[in-house]
Each structure stands twice: as structure tokens, then as C-alpha cells.
Amino acid sequence: xxxxxxxxxxxxxxxxxxxxxxxxxxxxxxxxxxxxxxxxxxxxxxxxxxxxxxxxxxxxxxxxxxxxxxxxxxxxxxxxxxxxxxxxxxxxxxxxxxxxxxxxxxxxxxxxxxxxxxxxxxxxxxxxxxxxxxxxxxxxxxxxxxxxxxxxxxxxxxxxxxxxxxxxxxxxxxxxxxxxxxxxxxxxxxxxxxxxxxxxxxxxxxxxxxxxxxxxxxxxxxxxxxxxxxxxxxxxxxxxxxxxxxxxxxxxxxxxxxxxxxxxxxxxxxxxxxxxxxxxxxxxxxxxxxxxxxxxxxxxxxxxxxxxxxxxxxxxxxxxxxxxxxxxxxxxxxxxxxxxxxxxxxxxxxxxxxxxxxxxxxxxxxxxxxxxxxxxxxxxxxxxxxxxxxxxxxxxxxxxxxxxxxxxxxxxxxxxxxxxxxxxxxxxxxxxxxxx
Amino acid sequence: xxxxxxxxxxxxxxxxxxxxxxxxxxxxxxxxxxxxxxxxxxxxxxxxxxxxxxxxxxxxxxxxxxxxxxxxxxxxxxxxxxxxxxxxxxxxxxxxxxxxxxxxxxxxxxxxxxxxxxxxxxxxxxxxxxxxxxxxxxxxxxxxxxxxxxxxxxxxxxxxxxxxxxxxxxxxxxxxxxxxxxxxxxxxxxxxxxxxxxxxxxxxxxxxxxxxxxxxxxxxxxxxxxxxxxxxxxxxxxxxx
Ligand SMILES: Cc1cc2nc3c(=O)[nH]c(=O)nc-3n(C[C@H](O)[C@H](O)[C@H](O)COP(=O)(O)OP(=O)(O)OC[C@H]3O[C@@H](n4cnc5c(N)ncnc54)[C@H](O)[C@@H]3O)c2cc1C
Numbered sequence: 001x002x003x004x005x006x007x008x009x010x011x012x013x014x015x016x017x018x019x020x021x022x023x024x025x026x027x028x029x030x031x032x033x034x035x036x037x038x039x040x041x042x043x044x045x046x047x048x049x050x051x052x053x054x055x056x057x058x059x060x061x062x063x064x065x066x067x068x069x070x071x072x073x074x075x076x077x078x079x080x081x082x083x084x085x086x087x088x089x090x091x092x093x094x095x096x097x098x099x100x101x102x103x104x105x106x107x108x109x110x111x112x113x114x115x116x117x118x119x120x121x122x123x124x125x126x127x128x129x130x131x132x133x134x135x136x137x138x139x140x141x142x143x144x145x146x147x148x149x150x151x152x153x154x155x156x157x158x159x160x161x162x163x164x165x166x167x168x169x170x171x172x173x174x175x176x177x178x179x180x181x182x183x184x185x186x187x188x189x190x191x192x193x194x195x196x197x198x199x200x201x202x203x204x205x206x207x208x209x210x211x212x213x214x215x216x217x218x219x220x221x222x223x224x225x226x227x228x229x230x231x232x233x234x235x236x237x238x239x240x241x242x243x244x245x246x247x248x249x250x251x252x253x254x255x256x257x258x259x260x261x262x263x264x265x266x267x268x269x270x271x272x273x274x275x276x277x278x279x280x281x282x283x284x285x286x287x288x289x290x291x292x293x294x295x296x297x298x299x300x301x302x303x304x305x306x307x308x309x310x311x312x313x314x315x316x317x318x319x320x321x322x323x324x325x326x327x328x329x330x331x332x333x334x335x336x337x338x339x340x341x342x343x344x345x346x347x348x349x350x351x352x353x354x355x356x357x358x359x360x361x362x363x364x365x366x367x368x369x370x371x372x373x374x375x376x377x378x379x380x381x382x383x384x385x386x387x388x389x390x391x392x393x394x395x396x397x398x399x400x401x402x403x404x405x406x407x408x409x410x411x412x413x414x415x416x417x418x419x420x421x422x423x424x425x426x427x428x429x430x431x432x433x434x435x436x
Numbered sequence: 437x438x439x440x441x442x443x444x445x446x447x448x449x450x451x452x453x454x455x456x457x458x459x460x461x462x463x464x465x466x467x468x469x470x471x472x473x474x475x476x477x478x479x480x481x482x483x484x485x486x487x488x489x490x491x492x493x494x495x496x497x498x499x500x501x502x503x504x505x506x507x508x509x510x511x512x513x514x515x516x517x518x519x520x521x522x523x524x525x526x527x528x529x530x531x532x533x534x535x536x537x538x539x540x541x542x543x544x545x546x547x548x549x550x551x552x553x554x555x556x557x558x559x560x561x562x563x564x565x566x567x568x569x570x571x572x573x574x575x576x577x578x579x580x581x582x583x584x585x586x587x588x589x590x591x592x593x594x595x596x597x598x599x600x601x602x603x604x605x606x607x608x609x610x611x612x613x614x615x616x617x618x619x620x621x622x623x624x625x626x627x628x629x630x631x632x633x634x635x636x637x638x639x640x641x642x643x644x645x646x647x648x649x650x651x652x653x654x655x656x657x658x659x660x661x662x663x664x665x666x667x668x669x670x671x672x673x674x675x676x677x
């Protein structure tokens with residue numbers, strides 16, 4: 001088995017960065033060996049979580065555990081090894097007329113990571129989290145045994161592993177159900193909102209849409225606080241799409257990929273550049289209400305078009321701050337948080353707002369619960385700790401919590417909702433930090 | 437498509453690349469000495485690309501029964517069979533090691549390729565893509581048994597290319613340098629000189645489409661081998677490489 005000794009790794013936020021021994025098993029035996037030969041370790045998929053969730057002095061990577069097992073093209077069931085990326089699946093499932101039922105904002109995550117974080121998408125209010133569509137998965141536990149877990153088999157382990165952040169064992173493979181589609185396109189509407197009141201109103205009105213999300217300009221103050229663009233969409237049917245698409249409805253054109261080849265120097269990201277970026281982003285759309293058809297990559301994964309975009313934050317990295325607050329406190333809480341950020345001058349390029357629907361109470365380790373969720377990124381700098389402390393206090397006061405898979409420095413009480421069946425073997429730096 | 441050495445990371449990446457580009461075959465024949473391991477690959481190809489496979493157990497070190505593979509034929513053959521063996525210091529005087537290296541990399545392998553070359557010749561079309569090695573470009577003290585077998589193999593491919601050219605069959609020689617594969621899992625290779633299997637597969641695929649004759653997987657290796665080949669022998673013999 002390949003073992004990369006003393007390798008430098010960091011997750012997508014590039015913070016924190018640590019040295020690790022990375023095991024890359026290719027067989028069940030090698031997975032066992034990796035677990036047996038370490039004191040404690042954590043599974044690692046594609047490192048697309050932001051903070052320290054998949055970091056440890058020893059990590060077991062699923063990078064080389066990336067084979068398909070079965071794809072039932074009649075009924076839409078797919079079974080793959082845990083290291084398969086969502087992008088690998090889409091490459092073949094879309095031409096076959098299927099989409100991944102729940103996908104996050106990047107397709108470069110593994111199926112293991114999707115289950116361990118129980119990821120949500122723009123359709124949470126309709127389809128719930130990733131786990132809702134999982135039939136079963138195979139989990140290797142501490143002693144090397146492989147257990148099939150489903151709602152009926154090893155149900156305890158099934159539910160504690162979902163959203164369990166790798167702390168119960170290593171997910172080896174999973175079977176789940178895809179969604180039938182007629183085209184690779186989304187019927188999309190983009191609507192401008194002047195402020196928070198307007199965007200909240202829009203979310204309420206859009207409940208019947210499958211996909212909803214809003215991008216916010218976080219540097220606005222006063223009347224314009226919460227200025228944003230709502231995007232809502234549906235998988236386009238064959239009847240709907242323009243003639244041009246009808247000819248080849250399940251195929252999308254290959255787009256050139258951009259790449260950020262090196263770390264941006266520190267001065268690039270500052271309140272001014274963010275203002276300019278936001279101005280450009282929010283003014284590229286002149287009309288208040290736009291309707292069109294976009295391919296699934298543009299709709300779901302706009303950020304994936306620029307490879308390594310995380311490098312624009314420079315070597316010190318950035319964090320992503322995502323919280324949820326209950327719906328009844330939503331407007332007030334969000335207002336206070338946005339005000340605090342605007343006052344701090346710590347701008348964020350990327351601010352995404354979303355309304356979660358009902359959660360599945362059985363998936364007790366999952367992050368989402370009914371209410372508003374906001375995700376922002378902040379460059380790591382001297383003032384950041386203080387800002388996060390302030391934001392944490394507000395989130396707490398409004399009865400909210402923080403998404404573990406993006407957490408790097410929040411108050412432990414906001415992320416200790418995880419109730420895992422404890423294993424001393426599977427332990428991340430994040431979990432150690434939270435439970436210290 | 438016929439794949440010799442199906443468990444090699446490069447074979448797997450190449451098969452995926454070809455299928456990803458949309459090519460399909462009546463069957464993909466996966467030749468292997470490790471059936472258990474290859475089953476995973478076969479299942480993967482069937483599930484992911486909806487492409488049927490047949491696993492063919494074939495151990496180059498045994499006495500091979502060619503009747504059992506009489507039915508196997510295709511216009512595309514990809515050969516990544518190879519065996520590094522023990523390097524000269526440990527393995528030089530170990531007869532079994534030497535035999536294995538020579539059989540798997542050369543003597544028994546060319547017998548197998550000839551078997552398919554003949555079928556292609558009869559049909560008057562086809563492509564043979566085979567991986568040789570930079571080790572075959574000049575014998576060096578660190579792995580010259582392996583290197584000599586690869587040198588023989590490279591010469592064989594070059595001659596075969598010449599011969600089959602007149603029969604409308606194309607032969608492509610691929611010379612990979614360091615690869616990030618299982619074969620080199622325990623060796624620390626310098627990063628800029630090391631290619632990922634998927635990267636290699638892309639390069640090989642492009643070359644295959646362009647009907648290239650000899651392909652170095654990373655271009656730097658062409659330069660490196662150019663220099664290594666041209667060091668005068670009286671100096672070369674004193675070097676430790
Ligand atoms: C641009 C971007 C957009 C995103 N948008 C969203 C979004 O909209 N919604 C959302 O929910 N998330 C989102 N995320 C977060 C991302 O989906 C999750 O962090 C996901 O878990 C990352 O998967 P990964 O394969 O990279 O796993 P890693 O980042 O390597 O690991 C994440 C966690 O999963 C565990 N894990 C990984 N593989 C296994 C395994 N085989 N067995 C057991 N545990 C395992 C790790 O231990 C760790 O705790 C986004 C991330 C990025 C970079």
C-alpha cells in the first residue's frame with residue numbers, strides 16, 4: 001500500500017495545514033492494515049470540507065478506492081466505492097438520464113464525504129439531505145470488520161454514521177437512488193432582491209420550486225442590507241427546452257476550465273476588491289427578473305469552473321462560516337449577523353443564503369434543521385478570531401448551530417450536536433478540538 | 437479491446453480514457469494473472485460504461501495454452517504487462533528472478549503479442565500499443581536485467597512496427613518514465629518527473645489517435661534519455677545510476 005509519509009495537507013480553506021501520514025489502500029486488506037497500524041486516524045475523501053474535519057496525524061484516503069460497483073440504468077440505483085467523486089457519477093449518469101438527487105455546490109466530493117457530512121443542496125426543502133436517498137452503505141469499523149448498514153441492518157450504525165464526520169469508521173461503498181431527468185438543463189430564474197425583507201419574501205414564495213438559493217452582497221448596509229439575487233430552478237423537461245437543446249438533450253458542451261495557478265499575494269483580497277467584485281456580480285444582471293435555460297454545471301457548480309479558486313485567498317487560507325438559525329428568528333438574526341459583518345469590514349466574496357426544510361429526526365447527526373442557513377467565507381487574518389467569536393454569540397443567542405464540515409474555529413458548543421457511538425480509533429483533529 | 441496486464445494502473449486508466457471518449461467494443465478482454473483483483477475492474481467497466489468484459493486468466497510464467505484464447509480478437513491491443521523483479525544487487529544471481537523478468541517482459545510476452553499480431557495481419561487492420569520502459573534505453577547498474585528485457589522488447593516492437601506497417605497494422609511503443617503506480621508504490625520518485633496514470637492515459641490516447649510511433653509519457657524523459665544515451669561509455673561505466 002502506498003503511504004505518503006509526512007505529507008503536507010489542508011482542506012479546501014487551506015487552513016489549518018498540517019503534516020500527516022496518508023495511507024492509500026486499494027483493497028479491503030489494505031484498509032484493515034491501515035487501521036491496525038495506527039493509533040488513531042480519520043477517513044479523508046477529496047478534502048473539500050473547509051476546516052479540520054478530515055485532518056489527523058494519520059489519515060486513510062479513499063482516493064484509490066474509486067470503482068463503480070453497479071449502475072441499474074432501468075431504475076436509477078447506483079452503487080460505488082466511497083472514493084468515487086460525484087463528478088465521476090454525473091459523467092455517466094447524465095447521459096443515461098439521471099441526476100444525483102442531492103448535491104452540494106461542488107461536484108468534486110466523494111460519496112464517502114457526502115454521507116459523512118450528510119450534505120445538503122439547493123433542494124433541501126424538497127428532497128432532504130444526501131442520506132435520504134441512500135439504500136445502504138458498507139462501513140469498516142475499528143476491528144476491521146465490514147458491516148452493511150441500512151435502515152434495517154445495523155440501523156444504529158447507519159444513523160450515527162450519517163453526518164457522523166468519519167468518527168464511526170470508514171465508509172467503503174454505498175448504494176443510492178438517482179433522480180430521473182429528461183435533459184441536462186435547468187429551467188432557471190434569477191430575481192434581484194433589494195434587501196433582506198425582499199429576499200425572505202422570495203424564499204417564502206418559492207417553496208414549490210425544487211431548487212432555491214440566494215447570493216448576497218455582504219458589504220451593503222442600512223436599507224440595502226441583504227441585497228441579493230435569488231436563483232431558482234427545475235430540471236427542464238424535453239418539451240420545455242429550445243430546439244437547439246432538443247437535438248442532444250442530455251449532453252452539454254465542454255467548457256474550457258480556468259485555473260488559478262498560484263497563490264494570490266495577500267493584498268489582492270481587501271474590502272475594495274470585494275466591493276468591486278460584488279458590484280460586478282450584482283450588476284451583470286440588468287433586468288430584475290431573468291428566465292432562461294442553463295446547463296447543470298452552470299446552475300449547480302459555478303465555482304467548479306475555476307480550478308483551485310481557493311488560492312485567491314493567499315497562503316494563509318480562509319474559512320467558511322455556515323450556520324443555521326430557526327425560521328422564526330430568521331429575519332432578525334440574519335440582520336444582526338450581516339450588520340456585524342458589514343461593520344467589521346471583513347468582506348466575503350461568497351455569501352450564500354438558503355432556506356432549509358424539515359429535517360429527518362432520525363439522522364440526528366445531520367446539520368440542517370428548519371430555518372435559514374448562511375454560508376460566508378473569510379480570509380484568515382488577525383481580526384478574524386474576534387469576528388467569529390462575535391458571530392458565534394449571535395448564532396447561539398438565536399438558537400442556531402454551525403456546520404461541522406466547514407468549521408475550523410467556532411465555539412465548541414455550536415458544533416457539539418454530534419452524538420456518535422464513540423470509537424477511540426477514528427478521531428479527527430476537529431473532534432479533538434471540539435471535545436478538548 | 438484486448439488488455440494485457442489488466443491490473444496495471446496505466447491499463448485501467450487507458451481503458452477508462454478510451455471508453456470515456458465514447459469508443460465501445462463487442463467485448464473488452466482483460467488478461468490477468470490475478471482474476472480476483474481484475475473482477476473489480478470488470479465490474480467497474482460494466483457499471484460505469486455499460487461495456488461488457490471478459491476476464492481471461494493468463495499467467496505469462498506458466499506454459500500457456502493458446503487454444504483457450506483462440507476466440508479472442510480485436511482491433512485494439514493494449515499491453516502493459518511487466519514485472520520489475522528484484523534489482524541487480526539483490527536479484528542478479530537469483531535464477532528464478534532472472535527467468536521471471538525475462539519471461540514476463542520479453543520472451544513469453546512477445547509470443548502472446550505475436551499471437552494477436554497474426555490475427556490483425558490476416559484482417560489487415562488494427563493497433564497494438566505496448567509499454568516498454570526508459571530502463572531499456574541503456575543498461576544501468578540498478579536494474580539492467582529488467583532493462584535488458586525491455587531493450588529487447590523495444591527492439592521487437594520497432595521491428596514489428598516495420599513489418600506490420602506493410603499489412604496496415606499500427607504498432608506504437610510507449611516509454612513511460614516514473615509513474616505514480618502500484619509498481620512504484622514503495623519507491624520515492626521525484627515529483628516533477630512522475631506522471632499520474634490518468635495523465636499518462638491522456639497522452640497515450642492522443643498519440644494513439646495520431647498514430648504516433650514512439651511516445652515518451654512525460655516529455656522531460658525524452659530529454660533525460662537523450663543525455664543518458666549519449667554519455668560516452670568510459671564515463672558511463674563509472675557512474676552510479
Ligand atoms: C465549493 C464548495 C461548495 C460546497 N457546497 C456545499 C453545499 O452546498 N452543501 C454541503 O452540504 N456541503 C457543501 N460543501 C462541503 C462538502 O460538500 C463537504 O465537506 C463534503 O463532505 C466533502 O467531501 P470530501 O469527499 O471532500 O470529504 P473530505 O473533505 O475529505 O471529508 C469530509 C468529512 O467526511 C469524512 N469522510 C470522508 N470520506 C469518508 C469515508 N469514506 N468514510 C467515513 N468518513 C469519511 C471525513 O472524515 C470528514 O469528516 C462545499 C464545499 C466546497 C469546497
